[in-house]
Amino acid sequence: MISESSNDSLHPITAQLVGAASSIGGSITVICPGGIGSNDAAHISGVSKVISVEGDCFDTYDCIAWSKSLSPLIEGDLILSSSSAMGRDLISSIAATKRLPVVQDVTGLSKELLATRPIYSGKAVEEVRISSPCAISLRANSFEAAEEGGNAEIRIVNVSQDISVAVKQALAKAGERLDVSEAEIIISGGRGMGDPSNFSHLYEVADLLGAAVGASRAAVDTWDEIPHSMQVGQTGKTVTPNLYIAVGISGAIQHLAGMRSSKYILAINKDPEAPIFGVADYGIVATWEEAIPVLIERIAEIRSN
Amino acid sequence: MGVAVLLKQVPDTTAKISVSGGRVNEGSITKWTMSPYDEYALENAIKLKETGYGDVVAISCGPARASKCLTEAAAVGADKLIHVVTETDTLDSIQTQGLLSAAVKESGCDVVMCGKQAADTNSGSTGPGVASALGYSCVGAVTEVSIEGGVFSATRLGPSGLEEVEVRAPCVFTFDKGDTELRRPNVRGIMMAKKKPIESLTTEDLGVDTSNSMISVESHSSPPDKPAGQKFVGPESVPDVVNMLRNDANVI
Amino acid sequence: MAYEALDFFDIDSLLTEEERMVRDMVRDWVEERVLPNIEDACRDGVFPDEWRVEIGEMGILGAPLKGYGCPGLSYIAYGLICQELERGDSGVRSFASVQGSLAMYPIWDFGSEEQKEKYLPGMAKGELVGCFGLTEPDYGSNPGDMITRAEDGGGHFLLNGAKMWITNGTIADIAVVWAKLEGTIRGFIVEKGDEGFSAPEMKGKHSLKASVTSELVFQDCKIPKDRILPGVKGLRGPFSCLNNARYGISWGAVGAAQSCFNSAREYALSRIQFGHPIASFQLVQNKLSWMLREITKGQLLAYHMGKKKDDGSWIPEQISLAKMNNVDIALEIARMSRDIHGANGILDEYPVMRHMANLESVKTYEGTHDIHNLILGRHITGIQSFTREP
Numbered sequence: 040m041i042s043e044s045s046n047d048s049l050h051p052i053t054a055q056l057v058g059a060a061s062s063i064g065g066s067i068t069v070i071c072p073g074g075i076g077s078n079d080a081a082h083i084s085g086v087s088k089v090i091s092v093e094g095d096c097f098d099t100y101d102c103i104a105w106s107k108s109l110s111p112l113i114e115g116d117l118i119l120s121s122s123s124a125m126g127r128d129l130i131s132s133i134a135a136t137k138r139l140p141v142v143q144d145v146t147g148l149s150k151e152l153l154a155t156r157p158i159y160s161g162k163a164v165e166e167v168r169i170s171s172p173c174a175i176s177l178r179a180n181s182f183e184a185a186e187e188g189g190n191a192e193i194r195i196v197n198v199s200q201d202i203s204v205a206v207k208q209a210l211a212k213a214g215e216r217l218d219v220s221e222a223e224i225i226i227s228g229g230r231g232m233g234d235p236s237n238f239s240h241l242y243e244v245a246d247l248l249g250a251a252v253g254a255s256r257a258a259v260d261t262w263d264e265i266p267h268s269m270q271v272g273q274t275g276k277t278v279t280p281n282l283y284i285a286v287g288i289s290g291a292i293q294h295l296a297g298m299r300s301s302k303y304i305l306a307i308n309k310d311p312e313a314p315i316f317g318v319a320d321y322g323i324v325a326t327w328e329e330a331i332p333v334l335i336e337r338i339a340e341i342r343s344n
Numbered sequence: 345m346g347v348a349v350l351l352k353q354v355p356d357t358t359a360k361i362s363v364s365g366g367r368v369n370e371g372s373i374t375k376w377t378m379s380p381y382d383e384y385a386l387e388n389a390i391k392l393k394e395t396g397y398g399d400v401v402a403i404s405c406g407p408a409r410a411s412k413c414l415t416e417a418a419a420v421g422a423d424k425l426i427h428v429v430t431e432t433d434t435l436d437s438i439q440t441q442g443l444l445s446a447a448v449k450e451s452g453c454d455v456v457m458c459g460k461q462a463a464d465t466n467s468g469s470t471g472p473g474v475a476s477a478l479g480y481s482c483v484g485a486v487t488e489v490s491i492e493g494g495v496f497s498a499t500r501l502g503p504s505g506l507e508e509v510e511v512r513a514p515c516v517f518t519f520d521k522g523d524t525e526l527r528r529p530n531v532r533g534i535m536m537a538k539k540k541p542i543e544s545l546t547t548e549d550l551g552v553d554t555s556n557s558m559i560s561v562e563s564h565s566s567p568p569d570k571p572a573g574q575k576f577v578g579p580e581s582v583p584d585v586v587n588m589l590r591n592d593a594n595v596i
Numbered sequence: 597m598a599y600e601a602l603d604f605f606d607i608d609s610l611l612t613e614e615e616r617m618v619r620d621m622v623r624d625w626v627e628e629r630v631l632p633n634i635e636d637a638c639r640d641g642v643f644p645d646e647w648r649v650e651i652g653e654m655g656i657l658g659a660p661l662k663g664y665g666c667p668g669l670s671y672i673a674y675g676l677i678c679q680e681l682e683r684g685d686s687g688v689r690s691f692a693s694v695q696g697s698l699a700m701y702p703i704w705d706f707g708s709e710e711q712k713e714k715y716l717p718g719m720a721k722g723e724l725v726g727c728f729g730l731t732e733p734d735y736g737s738n739p740g741d742m743i744t745r746a747e748d749g750g751g752h753f754l755l756n757g758a759k760m761w762i763t764n765g766t767i768a769d770i771a772v773v774w775a776k777l778e779g780t781i782r783g784f785i786v787e788k789g790d791e792g793f794s795a796p797e798m799k800g801k802h803s804l805k806a807s808v809t810s811e812l813v814f815q816d817c818k819i820p821k822d823r824i825l826p827g828v829k830g831l832r833g834p835f836s837c838l839n840n841a842r843y844g845i846s847w848g849a850v851g852a853a854q855s856c857f858n859s860a861r862e863y864a865l866s867r868i869q870f871g872h873p874i875a876s877f878q879l880v881q882n883k884l885s886w887m888l889r890e891i892t893k894g895q896l897l898a899y900h901m902g903k904k905k906d907d908g909s910w911i912p913e914q915i916s917l918a919k920m921n922n923v924d925i926a927l928e929i930a931r932m933s934r935d936i937h938g939a940n941g942i943l944d945e946y947p948v949m950r951h952m953a954n955l956e957s958v959k960t961y962e963g964t965h966d967i968h969n970l971i972l973g974r975h976i977t978g979i980q981s982f983t984r985e986p
Contacts, residue, residue, distance in 0.1 A: 100502040100503050100504065101481070102484065127468045128468070128482075131469035132473065132482070134438075135476035135477050136476050139438070153562065157466075160463065163564050165561060166561070166563045166565070168561075169559050203515075204510070206508070207507075207510050208507070210505075292863075302595065303570075316573070322575040323576050324576070325582075329579035334582050334586065341586070415613065528625060529617070530621070531618060532667075534618055535614065
């Protein structure tokens, strides 16, 4: 399988890939593009062999060049990768090069290669039988990670592959804030925030999550500093994020209409009787002053892992 | 020269999906649209055409209803329309990519644009897969692309973050939602699109064998019901809730 | 797009692909550009100029007219355009109705070749805005007795009088004005800069707030002789224009009704009282069911009217019926919808009261409800009952 790295170290999903492969059986080889994380990979229980592929071409991300380097070194009936953007890129080009079918974003896999995956953005689930040899990408946190304790041999292979993509410059992340109508995660504040300046705490959470910041109509009406464009409600913007975090929002009907179709709703409110708890999947009865710092801490922890 | 745009027709992203008899009920889907990321690919293709790069060839693989996508593409400026007529739900990635690559070769285009992933499967295999099959370079998750002196400059989100990269044709670009405003059709475009011929190709025409797919769909089902809402007291519960959002709900 | 327009008897299946594409183009534009901004436009009492530009760019103005840069679409397509615009706001649809049916149409049907070439292409693009001057302060339902008059001044015409309730007046580049020349009603094209012509805006409206409503004032207004519309004399001129606009309104009213119905349904499903959504209460279902019936009937009426307009087999009384019926039910649906929304219905968080207020104007202009009633009465009996004269 193709290991996944992040910030120059092995991403924990690699252990999940090994775990999934172990339950299917057969010998497991981990390939590490650019050699990143090869030592850690060798220590995952169940891994027979690690191939650390090194070369200048791994300095710049070029999925075609990378897959040209990796493909000749990959053998086996089943190729696995994570379903991250890079994982899916690499496995598609490797699969195409080897003329193997690829199925992406699988959340369940049996020994007989009966795979389960979400389709239509999670509105339905598909069960598909895949013939071997094939390539499959697995969704994070869907499979048990293999434990530590392995001691596989590491084979270092040097490759020199021309890359066709040259990086001209790194760009600063777009300074503009995400619009509520486009975001997959929204954190909204209501009048319960007490003061418009307190929205800065919501922005902190939003930056960690790549989320947009919204506001209830009450907040927009009460404070000039909270502009109309942030309002989540009827006025033309239907929001359908995967996660809606409502902070200091009572949840009366005027606000609900705008965010009812969110996939998941997390509500933080100090009033245990607040109507928002009636629609929230997860409700936390606490003041935002107490809850938000803990939220920031925990999310930052997860991000850095 | 020339830009091929690969368009996939999908159920409108707000459509209700229902399952009956172990299969998604296609008949109940009232609205079919161009996959949203593909719209950005089409817009960028037309922008490239406006710099003089050549014609925009819109290609779609799908059953009869997919031709509507091509007419919509013509209404905003696509020059040639190619419809590879086939049922797509039984095809595996090798077959689909084979059909699209063959159609691209037919078109003679040296640049291919498509969405980074389609709204029905969210797989994202087509771009890199077609690039490999054609021997083209590939740049993914692009939000902007321009050309100067035969060299493309593209803004893409790579593993290291947002970067401006350079690449030459032949190349595949897969698109993400960007700041680019999607142009609206107008009446003139709609009326001209109505008259634009659509070249229909069969899988035999393209020399791709669509029997013997390596995958077979066993069933579709509705996602499991969400568990009832849970209420917790006190800020101490925050870390547990975050874990649940991450592991159970999979939204973080 | 999230919007699903009520189409219980599947009118959609009767449309051509072109008609559907045109409808979807306008629907998407309203969704993206009008709905997020309409409440502000209403509060401020302005018709944003960007909308004029974008409507022009879509190429939908003067929809059923052919030639001179005009779209040449079917009347069904014209109807669908009005439906989608009015789902957004009646004021936006009024802009397009006036421009297309009341200003472009008379030039197209009654103008000289030079006039058509001079004005129509720019009007089709939305670059030249037109308005229609028929109604006067003291002559509304009775336009035949208008007092605005034109005198032959030798090398020019001299216009004197005033028109009122003129949509687009203040922003218009040209006005198609109906005035009596030696006792006969004729059409004249007045341009913005003409000497003795002014178009002050009428303020203080509670209805059609996102639309420009004006007076047209003519004080020895001097216009060149070539500005008279040669092709028509008498009330037939303005009435032909009104018939076209009324047809569009019969579809537009359906759009407004669909918007109010959707809002009521959504609200009824979300609002919980006594532990249940109010959509589960019989009285609420009764109201929603009535709305569904009337919208469906209105759609079928409008669609069939469009088919008759397209094949030329229509008579004006049919258009009277369509306009009158559809605006009536739309107004009733808006009120009923507001009622279902409870107190929330008075907030601009929801579109219903804005539609309700707008539809009061739509019921009154282009022939009041009562006038259309009498048009039908005359058709049925052969006896006019507009006036007491024998």
